[in-house]
Amino acid sequence: MDLLFLSILFFLLVSSSSAAVVSYDGRAITIDGEHRILLSGSIHYPRSTVEMWPDLIKKSKEGGLDVIDTYVFWNIHEPRRRQYDFTGNNDLIRFLKTIQDQGLYVVLRIGPYVCAEWNYGGFPVWLHNLPGIEFRTVNDVFMDEMKNFTTLIVDMVKQENLFASQGGPVIIAQIENEYGNVMSPYGDAGKAYIEWCANMAVSQNIGVPWIMCQQSDAPQPMINTCNGWYCDQFTPNNPNSPKMWTENWTGWFKSWGGKDPLRTAEDLAYAVARFFQNGGTFQNYYMYHGGTNFRRTAGGPYITTSYDYDAPIDEFGMGITIVFALVPTYLFRCDIQSAVCLIGNLKQPKWGHLKELHAVLHSIEKPLTEGNITNIDLGNSLAATIFATPEVSSCFLANNNKSSDATVTFQGNTFKVPAWSVSILPDCKTEAYNTAKVNTQTSVMVNKPNQSEDQPASLNWKWRPEKIDDTVHHGKGQMSARGLLDQKAAASDESDYLWYMLRVNLKKKDPIWCENMTIRVNGSGHILHTFVNGEHVGSQWAKYGVFNFVFEKNTKFKPGKNQIALLSATVGYQNYGPMFDTIQSGVVGSVEIIGRIGDETITKDLSGHKWSYKVGLHGYDHKLFEPNSALASKWKSGDLPTNKMVTWYKTTFKAPLGSDPVVVDLLGLGKGEAWVNGRSIGRYWPSYIAEDGCSTDACDYRGPYDNNKCVFNCGNPTQRWYHVPRSFLEDDENTLVLFEEFGGNPFLVNFRTTVVGTVCANAYEKSTLNISCQGRPISAIKFASFGAAEGTCGSFEKGVCEGSKDAVSILEKFCVGTECCSIEVTEDIFGKTNCDSSVTKRLAVEAVC
Numbered sequence: 100m101d102l103l104f105l106s107i108l109f110f111l112l113v114s115s116s117s118a119a120v121v122s123y124d125g126r127a128i129t130i131d132g133e134h135r136i137l138l139s140g141s142i143h144y145p146r147s148t149v150e151m152w153p154d155l156i157k158k159s160k161e162g163g164l165d166v167i168d169t170y171v172f173w174n175i176h177e178p179r180r181r182q183y184d185f186t187g188n189n190d191l192i193r194f195l196k197t198i199q200d201q202g203l204y205v206v207l208r209i210g211p212y213v214c215a216e217w218n219y220g221g222f223p224v225w226l227h228n229l230p231g232i233e234f235r236t237v238n239d240v241f242m243d244e245m246k247n248f249t250t251l252i253v254d255m256v257k258q259e260n261l262f263a264s265q266g267g268p269v270i271i272a273q274i275e276n277e278y279g280n281v282m283s284p285y286g287d288a289g290k291a292y293i294e295w296c297a298n299m300a301v302s303q304n305i306g307v308p309w310i311m312c313q314q315s316d317a318p319q320p321m322i323n324t325c326n327g328w329y330c331d332q333f334t335p336n337n338p339n340s341p342k343m344w345t346e347n348w349t350g351w352f353k354s355w356g357g358k359d360p361l362r363t364a365e366d367l368a369y370a371v372a373r374f375f376q377n378g379g380t381f382q383n384y385y386m387y388h389g390g391t392n393f394r395r396t397a398g399g400p401y402i403t404t405s406y407d408y409d410a411p412i413d414e415f416g417m418g419i420t421i422v423f424a425l426v427p428t429y430l431f432r433c434d435i436q437s438a439v440c441l442i443g444n445l446k447q448p449k450w451g452h453l454k455e456l457h458a459v460l461h462s463i464e465k466p467l468t469e470g471n472i473t474n475i476d477l478g479n480s481l482a483a484t485i486f487a488t489p490e491v492s493s494c495f496l497a498n499n500n501k502s503s504d505a506t507v508t509f510q511g512n513t514f515k516v517p518a519w520s521v522s523i524l525p526d527c528k529t530e531a532y533n534t535a536k537v538n539t540q541t542s543v544m545v546n547k548p549n550q551s552e553d554q555p556a557s558l559n560w561k562w563r564p565e566k567i568d569d570t571v572h573h574g575k576g577q578m579s580a581r582g583l584l585d586q587k588a589a590a591s592d593e594s595d596y597l598w599y600m601l602r603v604n605l606k607k608k609d610p611i612w613c614e615n616m617t618i619r620v621n622g623s624g625h626i627l628h629t630f631v632n633g634e635h636v637g638s639q640w641a642k643y644g645v646f647n648f649v650f651e652k653n654t655k656f657k658p659g660k661n662q663i664a665l666l667s668a669t670v671g672y673q674n675y676g677p678m679f680d681t682i683q684s685g686v687v688g689s690v691e692i693i694g695r696i697g698d699e700t701i702t703k704d705l706s707g708h709k710w711s712y713k714v715g716l717h718g719y720d721h722k723l724f725e726p727n728s729a730l731a732s733k734w735k736s737g738d739l740p741t742n743k744m745v746t747w748y749k750t751t752f753k754a755p756l757g758s759d760p761v762v763v764d765l766l767g768l769g770k771g772e773a774w775v776n777g778r779s780i781g782r783y784w785p786s787y788i789a790e791d792g793c794s795t796d797a798c799d800y801r802g803p804y805d806n807n808k809c810v811f812n813c814g815n816p817t818q819r820w821y822h823v824p825r826s827f828l829e830d831d832e833n834t835l836v837l838f839e840e841f842g843g844n845p846f847l848v849n850f851r852t853t854v855v856g857t858v859c860a861n862a863y864e865k866s867t868l869n870i871s872c873q874g875r876p877i878s879a880i881k882f883a884s885f886g887a888a889e890g891t892c893g894s895f896e897k898g899v900c901e902g903s904k905d906a907v908s909i910l911e912k913f914c915v916g917t918e919c920c921s922i923e924v925t926e927d928i929f930g931k932t933n934c935d936s937s938v939t940k941r942l943a944v945e946a947v948c
């Protein structure tokens with residue numbers, strides 16, 4: 100062992116075991132007495148795979164983050180009372196250690212209520228079924244369970260020495276979650292509950308601060324923090340608490356039937372810069388990587404399987420990482436000299452534009468956290484802030500006017516500050532960053548067809564009908580009960596599916612008997628399939644934000660016994676709202692048979708009868724989705740049925756070559772669940788088309804953002820592509836199983852890889868233009884112009900003036916064939932232009948990967 104190695108080893112030993120003192124004052128979190136600017140990003144461990152974690156965290160660090168924030172998901176860890184699961188992507192401790200390995204900190208939001216568009220907000224459904232329980236209020240049953248789980252997590256983290264006070268990465272922990280938003284209906288009990296939460300947290304003795312988000316009355320020493328699209332106006336409830344933003348929404352989640360929301364890089368950067376300008380010192384992106392709701396983990400109800408969130412790292416996360424040193428030359432190709440190439444599956448320009456912002460914020464940590472603050476109102480929504488220490492002063496110039504750009508003279512210098520933007524001047528003289536001036540390329544992702552030579556043109560399918568005779572004809576259940584049961588109570592969380600069955604006797608002489616009889620079901624969702632005497636009468640479902648619907652259909656009954664079978668399917672239990680835990684699902688309203696004779700309506704209410712119940716489906720019970728299911732030999736070939744409800748499909752496929760993320764295209768299918776090699780990739784529902792009301796133009800970043808502001812994808816399936824993590828795939832043969840609930844056609848199903856298709860970039864004269872295909876070679880230059888190009892990515896056009904040299908061939912020469920290239924934008928290189936002096940000349944490029 101040489102000396103260097105020994106000293107490195109010594110350093111590692113010392114640094115990994117030395118406890119840090121995490122504290123705070125009115126300005127910032129302090130670590131070992133140092134005031135810190137902390138930039139954090141949420142990554143939820145169960146929304147990716149163990150194999151993806153190191154790369155996701157590396158990309159977060161590369162993007163300038165100091166901290167990873169995660170919730171702890173009670174329902175995956177304790178799926179049945181006192182039976183625990185911390186395996187695979189539920190391995191919280193391994194996730195925390197992966198973060199520690201990369202030298203980042205952790206904010207551990209234990210909750211254990213988490214909301215998070217996660218099934219039942221993270222509460223295990225068995226909790227609901229404990230006698231006498233009331234959630235999130237002063238109730239011994241609830242508080243005992245909450246304390247039991249919180250203690251379990253804290254003890255696990257302590258045992259591994261993962262709190263900063265023990266030398267670990269966890270610098271902050273959270274108890275409860277956004278309770279302040281829903282608190283008033285709980286009355287005084289809510290206040291007492293929050294007191295109890297605070298005391299219970301403090302009694303855990305973790306040696307680092309606790310926070311409560313959206314809790315304006317947080318008891319000390321809880322730090323109350325802000326969640327929202329903007330938090331610049333927020334002030335904590337104690338002058339000695341720092342101003343912290345625990346959820347700055349980077350985008351928004353998607354619901355079935357909903358559109359694709361987009362939050363621009365400019366607006367997100369503006370929100371962050373405004374927050375720091377107004378005295379904030381800790382902020383967390385929710386989400387920095389959103390990921391995937393595998394299995395049945397999506398909540399809502401009606402949240403999609405993709406939880407991309409329009410976050411800086413896309414759903415698929417994984418990619419090839421190439422990071423080299425900077426090179427001080429005006430032109431380079433990656434294969435000639437080392438360079439900084441961008442890495443795959445970063446959402447550009449969001450990731451890169453924020454990375455630049457993070458670097459600037461970190462560079463002025465001292466003035467931001469310790470300097471004297473002077474705010475100057477410059478009128479017309481212009482605001483300057485000076486952070487002054489004896490050594491250095493740093494300034495922010497904000498133009499909060501959402502339509503007019505401004506030229507500001509500040510301390511003797513003139514600055515152009517576009518509408519709805521913030522400029523940061525680390526020395527109060529030179530602009531290092533403006534939130535509206537994006538230097539980062541725009542990357543447009545595409546899904547490339549398979550590259551595997553031996554993949555057949557179309558997949559070969561086998562199938563099996565779901566066995567429903569026992570239920571639709573014979574009403575065979577596992578239990579019976581008088582009245583209609585809440586699906587949570589009857590099915591707990593064992594399945595999305597619950598059968599409600601009743602045999603009803605009708606006589607021709609009943610007053611209701613007539614030509615025109617209907618069955619009416621007043622359900623609470625989320626999906627209802629109605630069968631009478633074995634025949635499918637019809638199906639209906641609700642949508643995001645609407646719980647109830649009434650199904651009514653003309654039905655042929657027969658004299659004598661009639662078998663009614665209602666198949667109810669949930670699409671994730673409610674995760675938000677006051678007392679959301681009590682909201683019922685399934686057929687909980689009423690079931691009636693209605694006869695209409697002339698003007699007269701006669702109703703026979705069946706709701707209070709003795710119904711029989713069956714949880715789940717036959718194919719699920721027999722694990723048809725597992726390659727070695729006992730029924731593996733029972734799959735049928737030939738005569739593939741299509742548009743047939745409750746049908747299982749199975750095929751084998753070769754994994755696409757390479758390491759790019761894999762997606763499966765499920766266009767043509769209705770709704771159901773998909774498994775690859777026995778592992779669920781989540782619910783699918785490509786037949787749910789995104790409603791109208793899309794933005795027609797490119798998104799204008801100016802003005803306050805909300806999730807309806809910039810929306811796209813109208814008229815297309817809400818989610819057509821589904822993530823198949825590379826780690827789910829085998830080298831040779833793989834199995835895909837689909838349970839098709841509505842009826843669909845698997846003929847079009849195919850696997851693709853998601854890669855950067857084209858990249859666009861703009862760079863002003865005397866700056867450097869950088870473009871990268873994020874791990875693949877640049878294959879062509881589609882557009883390049885030095886001058887005053889117009890349009891945006893995909894629709895660039897030459898402007899009124901241009902350099903004398905052919906920009907396309909210059910870029911072709913330097914960029915084609917390399918993964919990335921970098922070129923200085925000067926007249927020396929691109930030739931003298933015929934632009935007049937009012938034009939700010941820039942190079943605009945669109946390259947094909």
Ligand SMILES: *[C@@H]1O[C@H](CO)[C@@H](O)[C@H](O)[C@H]1NC(C)=O
Nearest residue numbers: 181246247248249250251254
């Ligand atoms: C949780 O409750 C169980 C009893 O149900 C008990 O054995 C266990 O010690 C409790 N755990 C904690 C951390 O309090």
Ligand SMILES: *[C@@H]1O[C@H](CO)[C@@H](O)[C@H](O)[C@H]1NC(C)=O
Nearest residue numbers: 478479480499500501502503
């Ligand atoms: C924004 O600027 C316009 C043009 O200068 C001005 O008319 C308007 O009042 C400003 N709005 C605000 C909120 O300052």
Ligand SMILES: *[C@@H]1O[C@H](CO)[C@@H](O)[C@H](O)[C@H]1NC(C)=O
Nearest residue numbers: 470471472487488489490491
């Ligand atoms: C900061 O404010 C204090 C109190 O007003 C003052 O004494 C000090 O000189 C100021 N420091 C700077 C760098 O402006």
Ligand SMILES: *[C@@H]1O[C@H](CO)[C@@H](O)[C@H](O)[C@H]1NC(C)=O
Nearest residue numbers: 425426439538867868869921
């Ligand atoms: C482009 O790359 C160069 C060298 O890698 C770097 O110095 C420069 O800041 C980058 N420019 C932009 C706009 O990202």
Ligand SMILES: *[C@@H]1O[C@H](CO)[C@@H](O)[C@H](O)[C@H]1NC(C)=O
Nearest residue numbers: 549551552554555556557849
């Ligand atoms: C897979 O790729 C081969 C060769 O590129 C192509 O011929 C075939 O149609 C593709 N199959 C599927 C299912 O996409």
Ligand SMILES: *[C@@H]1O[C@H](CO)[C@@H](O)[C@H](O)[C@H]1NC(C)=O
Nearest residue numbers: 614615616617653694695696
């Ligand atoms: C049955 O009654 C409904 C509701 O009144 C009515 O709309 C429908 O036309 C009737 N159908 C027949 C066949 O009479």
Ligand SMILES: *[C@@H]1O[C@H](CO)[C@@H](O)[C@H](O)[C@H]1NC(C)=O
Nearest residue numbers: 621622647648649687688689
């Ligand atoms: C359905 O049930 C809900 C309550 O469960 C009730 O408010 C509503 O009026 C009912 N609708 C119909 C059409 O019966």
Ligand SMILES: CC(=O)N[C@H]1CO[C@H](CO)[C@@H](O)[C@@H]1O
Nearest residue numbers: 280313326327328329804805
């Ligand atoms: C929970 C929360 O903070 N919501 C806020 C999110 O941001 C919007 C827009 O600024 C506010 O209206 C919400 O109150």
